Amino acid sequence: MTTTRTLADATTMRVGGEVADWIEATTRDEVVAAYEAALADDFEPHLVLGGGSNTVASSEPFEGTVIRVATTGIRALPHAERPHRPAGEEPPADDSVVLRVEAGESWDALVERTVAEGLAGLEALSGIPGSVGAAPIQNIGAYGQELASSLLGVELLTMGDDRALEVRHVPGAALQLGYRDSALKRGTLTGVVLSVDLRLRRSADGRGQPVAYQQLASALGVELGTRVPLADVRETVLALRRSKGMVLSDDPDSVSAGSFFTNPIVSARFASSLPADAPRWSVAPQPVAAVLPLDAAPEVPSLARPVPQVKLSAAWLIEHSGIERGFSLPGSRAAISSKHTLALTNRGGATGEEIAELARFVQARVENQFGVHLVPEPVLVGLTL
Ligand SMILES: Cc1cc2nc3c(=O)[nH]c(=O)nc-3n(C[C@H](O)[C@H](O)[C@H](O)COP(=O)(O)OP(=O)(O)OC[C@H]3O[C@@H](n4cnc5c(N)ncnc54)[C@H](O)[C@@H]3O)c2cc1C
DSSP: OOOOOBHHHHSTTOOOOBEEEEEEEOSHHHHHHHHHHHHHOSSSOEEEESSSTTEEEOSSOEEEEEEEEOOOOEEEOOGGGOOOOOTTOOOOOTTEEEEEEETTSBHHHHHHHHHHTTEESSGGGTTOOSBTTTTTTTTOEETTEEGGGTEEEEEEEEEOTTSOEEEEEEEGGGGTOBTTBOHHHHTSSOSEEEEEEEEEEEOTTSBOSOOOOHHHHHHHTSOTTOOOBHHHHHHHHHHHHHHTTOSOSSOGGGSBOSOSBOOOEEEHHHHTTSOTTSOEEEEEEEEEEOOOOTTSOTTOGGGEEEEEEEEEOHHHHHHTTTOOTTOOOTTOSEEEOSSOTTOEEEOSSOOHHHHHHHHHHHHHHHHHHHSOOOOBOSEEESOOO
16 A cells, blocks of 8 residues: 655655655665656756755645655774875874764754764754755755855765766755755755765863854853854753744744745845944855956956845844734634744744745735844745745
8 A cells, every 4th residue: 555645744844745755765776767757858857855844835736746865874984094185185194083964864863973973063053953965965954064164075976967866966156055945946056965074073071163153152151252162052052942932842833944934044134224323243255247348358356246245134024024923814723933034934833834824914014014024044945925
């Protein structure tokens, strides 16, 4: 007897329709075979899935193949086997450890293990749900840490120039990781992440990286920049996350995809038009292209001119556009989390379409009030905002 699988069963938002063809790939060979078969069929869509914690799908049937990557294995790479070393780089200091982690491993179980083993670099990323293979897709980040600072590279199953599948070692720089973004998320690079290489530091004193997030520093009772025992960072991050419904649990507020919108990045000039109490943080200036006359000398230096930019708080913008915690549209089973405005939640039996409807409402309110367009963070399947 074949059982029907739904995307609702496999995603943390618990929305999504029946899947025509479901493949649970527990070995690399199974991933390769499933991906090869999926690419061979030009007419049916396919979806690579890990823990389903950043995927929000339509409740209509998915008429294609879902490949759930469930491969396991964690291995420390000896120096001789470490790829992705930039040319000319000195041999790594003795306190560095490179772990190759198979894509289907649980991200948080990995963090727990590294903290227990005294390895620094991932401790503030405690409690993020999902798989290791999905972590580079949006360069996961929280509480002052980002995957980018530990990621050496990935093994990617991808189509080669001869249109045959090959496994390529892709260095971190080639993934173009940015704030909740990567070449894989944008689709300029495609394939299945088979494994992730992480460079961590063996901490001689059991302390983590300097604390880089004010809320975490305050909860730990230390100044920003202090190095704190790894286990304390993990416990404090988990407690903070629980208070916001941001760890998977029986808390109804955790039936979500985490933050539904990214924090918008706008020019400092635009930000100055917002109310003075709107939180903002400086980010590295982005170069913008300038239009030059055709006869301009090629060495004209003003081609790219950095524009000062700031990151705004999406949660603040939502709250100040008049949307309160717990808000829902009349008759809808989708609601804003009762703990913070950035998470959209399924209060029981909601459809993907109800989630999308609420998301559009939030976008419209913020756009009308502040002229800022909020961009969704999760991957939408069969839904548009
Ligand atoms: C309660 C909660 C809290 C969260 N908090 C945070 C947070 O603090 N910071 C943060 O950054 N994110 C957060 N998230 C979002 C989410 O946990 C991360 O984005 C996570 O990395 C998604 O992993 P996943 O395996 O569940 O991805 P999925 O939802 O399964 O997939 C997400 C995307 O990655 C692709 N993908 C998955 N696996 C692979 C693979 N092996 N190869 C290629 N593509 C793949 C999928 O096709 C899809 O496009 C949170 C989510 C929830 C529900």
